[in-house]
Each structure stands twice: as structure tokens, then as C-alpha cells.
Amino acid sequence: MPNLHLVRSLKLHGDRCWSVDISKGLLATGSADRKIKLVDVRNFKLVEELDDTAHKKAVRSVAWRPHCNVLAAGSFDTTVSIWGRDDDDYSGETELLAVIEGHENEVKSVAWSHDGAYLATCSRDKSVWIWEADELSEEFECNSVLQEHSQDVKHIVWHASRLLLASSSYDDTVRIWAEQDDDWECAAVLSGHGGTVWCSDFERAETGIRLCSGSDDTTVRIWRCLTDDADVFDKEWIQETVLPAVHTRAVYSVSWSADGLIASVGSDGVLAVYKEVQAGRWEVVARVDCAHTVYEINVVKWLALDGRVLLVTGGDDGCVNVWELREE
């Protein structure tokens, strides 16, 4: 059985850490203390702290634009800030490139499509917005405003290789969105959770589409898309399975690794790792209780680094913890 070892605990924030994202060796964190910090994952040294006058309230979500040094940050102050740096060697300063307004209240999550063309944002105003970004990340055109969720939209995530977006909501559903003509439309509604869906993540697989989701109902569920026909817009999804029960309180974040492992964290302070031992059958292969001492854990992300399998978690203690999954 593998084991989770705490590699590093970084006390980065004076208030809860809401969000982490890693790209090109740089870890970005967003916090209720309104700060955004950048950490070099090779040595876990703080590289930069972004101008914290950009946001008037908590930074709820951070996301790197693929293939470039551009970061999007969504805040409870209703805005999304876009940050960029010219170089790869961390010598230059990261500058504010744009501020995107539009949401009526708190922005809960921001995410870039795999090709970097689109930025999705979601909010307590129950809407999901899709923005088309120019190459410089300075101009953003609103491509779509999706208002089918009946409650607060908590989280959004793009598929790693397709233009598919999943949004999780306080209305207990996940919605799948895809492009149709020149607009975006809902291609499926995943119902089954018995409470707020806090998060979801797509499987990183070239064949087939699966999604895992974590909820207030303490479960992590796996959903599978049955419609393989690209010409059929409305897709049929089924709930494939419920992962073995681990959490005793809300699951706030899930992450599906490139190797097929799923990690989950939540309000109970538990970090769990699940493996699909045979098709559709999952086992808990590692767990850590009190992974942020007595604090709730808001986010988990996989990080592959020099052949090591790492997990990064952010908690209400303002800490970012780095874990290594080691085979015993």
C-alpha cells in the first residue's frame, strides 16, 4: 500500500487558503487574506507576492493559462484579475494585465480551457461565463452567459483535451457545457448528489469521458458519458459508481491524476487517495487524517515533479501542504 508523506508545509497566508494551481514549476495560491502568492515548486521558495490592492475581498480561485505565464484570479469582490510575466526565469515582476467585470456577486471559480482560448468563470450569481481571450491576455470578450443553474455555482473545470466544461452547484447538480454553433449550451445535467456539489474533475483519458464530483453529502461520485457520437449534442451521462466512503463531512475538492488516481479533501480534514483496482471498482489506497491539523481543507491538486507523485493541499490554516505518495 502506498503512503502519504508530508514533504513540506508552507505557511503562506494569514487567512484560509482557498485555491492552488501549478504550471511550469510555479505554484500559485489564492487566499481569504486577498493575497496571491507564487512559489517555485523545485525548492518551495516564495517567488513573488502579487499586488494585493487588485482585489478588495478574498481571492477564491486561481488558474494558470496553459502554455504561458498568465494567471487568472477570481475574487469575492466580483472581479477576475489577469496577471502576466514576460519571462520564464522569474526575474521580472508579474503585472496586472486586465480586470474583468461582469458577475453580480462573488466569483467562485476560474478555469482556462486546455487550449488556453477560453476562460470560464462562475459566481454566486448562479451564472457561468465563458470569455474568449486574446493572445496577450488583455482583451476578453464575453462569449456566453450560462444561467441554467438555479443556485450558486461553486466550481468549474475544463476537460484536459476537449472543449467540455463542468460546473458544480449549490443546486446539487453538475452541468456539462459544450459549444454549439456560436454559443455554449448545456449538454447534460448530472443529478444524484444529495447536497451541494463543491467540485468536479475530468478523467485525463483520451478515450471515453468520465468525471468525479465531491459534495456536501460526503460522497465522491464517478459519472460516465455514454454518448460517443460527436454529432449528438445532448449527451447521456450515468452515475457509474460512488467511491468508498471516507469523508464524514463535505468534500470540498477532488483531483484526478494523469495516472488515474483520485484525491479528495474536505471539511473533515481528511486527505484521501483512491485507485481503480478494476474497471468501476475503486479502493482507498491512502489517507491522512488531520492533514491540516484541526482545519478544513479547501483544495487538492496533483503535481508530477521529477518522477515523484505529489499532492498539494490548501487549508483554513493558511498553509499549503505538499504530500508525496510513496509505495511502501
Place this chain on the structure above:
Amino acid sequence: MSAKLSESDLNDFIGAQVACVKPTRTLHTADEGDEALEVGKEPQEATKVSISLQDCLACAGCITSSEEILLSRQSHGVFLEAWRSLAPKALAVSVAPQSRLSLAQHFGLSVAELDQCLSGVLGSYFGAKYVVGTQLGRELSVQQTNARLVERKQQGVQGPLLCSVCPGFVLYAEKTKPGLVPYMLDVKSPQQITGALLHAADPNIYHLSLMPCFDKKLEAAREDCAREVDCVLTPREFVALLDELQLDLHSFAGAAVPIAQLTPPGWDPRVSWCSSAGSSSGGYAYQYILHMQRLHPGSTIATQAGRNADLLEHRLLAPSGVLLASAGELYGFRNIQNLVRKLLSPATKRSAKVVRRRLPQASPAPPATDPCNADFIEVMACPSGCINGGGLLNGGLGPSQRRDLVSQLNEGYARLPTLDIPMPTYSQPSYIYNLRPLAPTDDVLTVANAW
């Protein structure tokens, strides 16, 4: 706002407020002479405070939850009740072209057949004194719009003016984006001008307007629109009304009352029932360009598609290629958002400095079509504009079926007769709204939790 009022599956409505607290307030009538407080005993029946449309409009918080109030104030039931005790007033009905197209499509009739059946049921069953199309009102709206735009152009004023004919957009601007209000042209919509003309022709009328959109009820209820429209019904509600009365619209084909008999004295029925060139939302953008073309002989019109189906720009070019005038059509919430962002620059609100970087090789690309830069923008809240209005008979359709219906109705709209005689120029009083930002309110109940 807005199309949410339509109970439809339209996914482009504006506004995400949850619930208006006003309707939930209750008045407890104090029990007179009973001073003893009994524990465990419920107070006597609470009296629900009724809320008027005016209350809803004055509250800048939410409009979505006023759906029930709207339906109760201007529902087909309320109309029936009013109609039954109408005397000594006479019924006057105005019908928007989009409503005629939708009803014709619904009943499997041509527009001409529908007009016959409509004049039949309204004239003979409902005893309407007047039944008119809204083109005369539209013509005045267009003419007054053009006059204002020309005047502005002569004064050399830059920047776009926004059309205020869509009540969904007007309310959104007034309540949510007050910075837009100075950009709004205050010329009234055909619905209101038609109402004013009808009342001028005969003050003793009750005016029912058949409109493609539920927000038209809000427009009719504006303080600056008093004595113009008494009730707005959508085709959906009109069909419900016919169903309730067990009336078969087809059966009125033979009972058609000649349109001339249903036209107010001094009106030309050819004018009120025709249509005009341009978009199926009223053609305000195109009509401005046509007007400018008449002022610039030899100029040509170039129409360019925008980045999506709900953006279009008409440009008037002098023979030399110089841009003489431009007008945009801009529909749907997403495009309104981009317009808002362009007109009300967000960077100015921020304390942090937004860095503007330059491309290494400065290659100035030709300006892409952007209706936001035009002299005048025909803004409509619904994607596809009024032909996709939330009150039309398009409920229960999926997005792709709805698109098909829109293109079908658009084809029908393009076939509507236009008058081949030049429109008379009307010297009427100006019909204008008193547009103003509405104070924000905290009166909105939200139920989502803070995360």
C-alpha cells in the same frame, strides 16, 4: 429583469437576484381590545400586502420575482375581467408584427389569414372598436430616433447612442448599469407611441397590446407611460385566453371585420399594418442608415456580420469610401455585457494599475466589425431579438428547435408587406421616456450561502 418573466427556457435572461422581499412582507392586523398575549396561539390571519407593478419598478433590486405580480396585474384573466365591465370605454387592440407571425405559425395560417381571423375574433367576439398594427407607432419611433441622431451628428457628438425600445434592456440599464443611462436615446417604443396615438384619437378606450415579450408589461407600467397601454398580453397568453373562452380562432376567418372599420379616423390602415425594412426587432439600426443615405445621395450601405450571430453592423459609405454613418444590431446578454464593458471602462474603477503592453511588431489590423463603435446601436435583450421574444409561442423548445423557429419566423417577417409609397413625415409631439438610474436597494433576499 427580464425574459425570466417569460417562464420560458430562454437561457439569456438578465439578472440573477433571488427573490424580492417586498411580496413576502405581511401586515398583521392588531387584535383590538385583546391585550392578553396567548403563548402558542398563532396570530390571526395575516393580511398579505398587495404589490403593484410600480413598486416593482421602483425597486432596483430584483424583477424576476415579480413574475406572479405581473401575471396577476396584466394576465389574460385580468383582461377578461376588465373587458366584461368595459362600458362605457371601448376596446382598442394593437398587435406587434412579431406577435402576428408567431400566432400565424402556431395556428398554421398565413399572416394575411391570421390578420383576418384576428380582426374577426377581436372585432366581432370582443367587440373591439379599433384593431391596429403597430407600424404607425414604429414609424414615429424611427423618425424621432433618426431626427435625434442626425441632430447629434451635426453637433459632432461622438460615441454611440443606444436604442431604448427593448424594455428588458432599459430596465437593466436603469437598475443595474446606471452608467449606461446617459447613452440611451429616450425615444419611446412603438407600443407606447401607438397607445398615445390611440388615446389621442379616442380618449375613451381601454388599450390592449399584443406583444412578443413579457417585459412589455413593465414598459406599459412605467410612470412616464401613463394612459398609453392598459394591458399587455403575449401571444402565449392570448392563446390561453382563447382556450379559456373555448374559441376556435380558425372559425373567425369568415367573420372578419374589414380592417378599415377597425381603424381610428384619420389613420391609414396600410401604414399601421405594414412593416419596414431592417431587422425583425423593428429595424431601427437599418432605418437610421437608410435615412442617412437619403441625406447623402450616391452613398452605399455595407452590412457586416459581427463575431456572432447576434451582432451586425450597417455602414454608410460615401463614394470616396469615407464612413458617413454606422449603426449596429446587438442582441442578447453576452453582447450587452461586452457593450457594457466597452462603454463603462472597468480599469478606471481599479486602484491597481493595469499594464498595457504593445505587440513587438506594430501591425495595425483593420478595425474589426464592432457595433459598439457605431453611431447608434439597436440593443435587444433577447438573443435573436424580438422575433425570439419570451412571450411568443416558442415554449418547450430546445435550443436548436428554437433557432429553427427563429429562422422560420425571420423568413416570414422578411415577407411582410412594406409600403411602397414614401412614409409621410409626422409632425407629432416627441414621445420620450424619462430615463433615469434607479437607486439600488438591499431589499433583495438571497438564499445562496456565502461561499
